[in-house]
Each structure stands twice: as structure tokens, then as C-alpha cells.
Amino acid sequence: MPRHTSDFLACWNREGNTSGHKEKWKIVPACIWWTIWKERNQRCFENKSIPFQSLKLNRLITLYFLCNHVLPKEMEDITHFLDSLGGV
Numbered sequence: 001m002p003r004h005t006s007d008f009l010a011c012w013n014r015e016g017n018t019s020g021h022k023e024k025w026k027i028v029p030a031c032i033w034w035t036i037w038k039e040r041n042q043r044c045f046e047n048k049s050i051p052f053q054s055l056k057l058n059r060l061i062t063l064y065f066l067c068n069h070v071l072p073k074e075m076e077d078i079t080h081f082l083d084s085l086g087g088v
Contacts, residue, residue: 021085024067031066035059 002008012029035058042048050058064072064081072078 024085027066028063031063032059035062 002011009029035055039050039055060078061072064078
């Protein structure tokens, strides 16, 4: 288990180099951190929170958008996208 963020990213990039979607694979950690950062800010500054399942869905929608530059129309779009990455 990586002890530091830089160690985690090094492991992540090494694993991502074996997939056929190297550039999309590199977006995943940033997407996770962005989603958590937004949720943290809502909790701290707006006194709002969302359920964990919604947080996970927001992360998947953000990843889909960053990779495809469009919002998914259906949940099935996200499922097919994740299957195409083969490892996320």
C-alpha cells in the first residue's frame, strides 16, 4: 500500500501503462480527488452533504465527461464506458 500520494500515482501510472487507454486511465485519480474535494467544500462551507452512493455516481459521471466531453444520457453509457477501460 503506498504511503504517499506520489507513491500512489507512480503505482497508478505503472498499472495504467498496461491498458489500452493510457490517457483516460491517468484521469481517474484526479477525478476521484476532485469529487472528494467538492464534497468536502460543500460539507465545510455550505453545510450540505450527499449520500455516499451519489458521491460515487458523481465521480463516474465526472470521469465519463472528462474522457468524452459529453454528459452521459443513461447509466448504460457509463457502464459501457467503464467496461471499455477494462480495469477501472
